[in-house]
Amino acid sequence: MRTAFCFDLDGTVTTTEILPCIASEIGVSDEIATLTRATMDGHIGFEPSFRLRCLILGHVLLERVQAIVSSIPLDESILSFIQTHKSDSFIVTGNLDAWVRPIVDECGCAMYSSEASVETDGVRLKKVLNKADAVSLIRARGYDRIVAVGDGANDVPMLVAADIGIAYGGVHAPAPSAILASDYIIHEGSTLCRMLRAL
Amino acid sequence: MQNVTGAVIAAAGLGTRIGLGMPKCMIEIDGTTILTRLISTLRLHVPVIHLVVGYREEMIIEYCARHHRDVVLVRNPDFRTTNTAYSLAKGAQSLTGKVLYLDGDLLISEKSLANFIAESQKTEILIGLTNAKSENAVFAHTDIIENYVQVTGFSRSRISEFEWANVLVAPSRFMKGASGYVFERLIDRLPIKGAMLELAEVDTASDLDEAKLFLQKMDGR
Numbered sequence: 001m002r003t004a005f006c007f008d009l010d011g012t013v014t015t016t017e018i019l020p021c022i023a024s025e026i027g028v029s030d031e032i033a034t035l036t037r038a039t040m041d042g043h044i045g046f047e048p049s050f051r052l053r054c055l056i057l058g059h060v061l062l063e064r065v066q067a068i069v070s071s072i073p074l075d076e077s078i079l080s081f082i083q084t085h086k087s088d089s090f091i092v093t094g095n096l097d098a099w100v101r102p103i104v105d106e107c108g109c110a111m112y113s114s115e116a117s118v119e120t121d122g123v124r125l126k127k128v129l130n131k132a133d134a135v136s137l138i139r140a141r142g143y144d145r146i147v148a149v150g151d152g153a154n155d156v157p158m159l160v161a162a163d164i165g166i167a168y169g170g171v172h173a174p175a176p177s178a179i180l181a182s183d184y185i186i187h188e189g190s191t192l193c194r195m196l197r198a199l
Numbered sequence: 200m201q202n203v204t205g206a207v208i209a210a211a212g213l214g215t216r217i218g219l220g221m222p223k224c225m226i227e228i229d230g231t232t233i234l235t236r237l238i239s240t241l242r243l244h245v246p247v248i249h250l251v252v253g254y255r256e257e258m259i260i261e262y263c264a265r266h267h268r269d270v271v272l273v274r275n276p277d278f279r280t281t282n283t284a285y286s287l288a289k290g291a292q293s294l295t296g297k298v299l300y301l302d303g304d305l306l307i308s309e310k311s312l313a314n315f316i317a318e319s320q321k322t323e324i325l326i327g328l329t330n331a332k333s334e335n336a337v338f339a340h341t342d343i344i345e346n347y348v349q350v351t352g353f354s355r356s357r358i359s360e361f362e363w364a365n366v367l368v369a370p371s372r373f374m375k376g377a378s379g380y381v382f383e384r385l386i387d388r389l390p391i392k393g394a395m396l397e398l399a400e401v402d403t404a405s406d407l408d409e410a411k412l413f414l415q416k417m418d419g420r
């Protein structure tokens with residue numbers, strides 16, 4: 001049986017949310033963190049909230065963003081799992097491809113993400129990812145079973161579409177909607193990866 | 200024979216007989232929950248713990264996020280219409296090898312659990328037995344063969360000195376497809392080796408007083 005492992009990026013692979021880190025560059029870290037939290041908990045729809053955050057943060061120069069993103073700590077157990085299962089692991093993130101590229105390169109696996117066009121004065125959001133679509137595309141690669149790991153309200157479509165959904169609370173409590181969409185709740189990267197290896 | 204690779208604790212049930220409006224494993228005895236007591240006993244003997252949650256799952260999830268972050272929480276959203284055997288099967292789904300199955304409302308003496316787990320290495324299935332004492336006991340009928348106990352039957356009406364302890368070591372697929380009571384799953388396979396456990400089960404309000412005495416007795420040693 002071929003199994004694909006899909007990981008949310010922010011607060012799952014990374015040990016902190018990425019957008020508030022980028023926002024610190026222009027002094028609006030708290031504001032973006034509040035918006036991010038409200039979005040993760042499902043109080044604001046992911047798409048409008050993400051469009052707004054991209055409008056605000058799109059002005060930060062891409063190389064600056066990538067430098068910040070490169071310094072964000074990753075969960076060591078999850079990173080190591082992905083690196084040793086590169087061909088069957090996928091980062092499925094609502095975040096922008098251009099912004100998170102350094103992390104995905106370090107992971108060495110494929111990514112499904114929201115898309116941006118890179119302009120001279122920053123980035124412009126082109127398309128927001130629906131995570132259920134990503135699961136369909138990954139399944140179409142010939143997998144018999146999809147395991148999904150995520151923590152936010154925007155992970156719900158992915159957790160529901162997967163065969164095994166895991167709400168991950170390594171960084172903060174998973175959103176209640178993510179728990180309801182999952183089969184398992186796990187609070188530690190090492191515990192998560194031990195289970196993934198046993199599946 | 201193989202070592203126990205993980206434990207599955209069933210804590211999805213309503214606990215209606217005790218009626219405290221919370222999962223039974225969350226009841227505190229002398230300031231510590233039954234769950235924390237159980238996990239710290241198990242921790243010494245099994246590498247992986249899966250805890251099956253259903254009724255008021257948010258309460259147990261939040262508690263484990265604070266106190267037991269290495270426990271895998273397995274959801275049984277159908278807890279109202281399914282029983283313990285179903286929860287145990289769900290909890291063991293992602294485990295392989297030999298699993299310790301048990302109820303989440305038990306206080307078990309560490310020493311007797313250590314003996315039980317050591318004993319389980321010698322056999323494919325091992326049934327937990329305890330001295331009959333509970334109100335709705337499922338009595339276990341046994342034969343003594345040489346130096347071990349063999350369970351030959353279960354009965355709610357035919358009295359015996361032993362009862363089914365709601366603890367079992369069996370392969371990870373053993374509960375797959377089970378729907379009745381856990382002990383009913385064992386009937387077809389009888390006779391099966393059994394071993395004694397010192398434990399207290401918290402089903403009713405009066406069990407709580409018994410449980411306190413049981414803990415005092417264990418601590419007094």
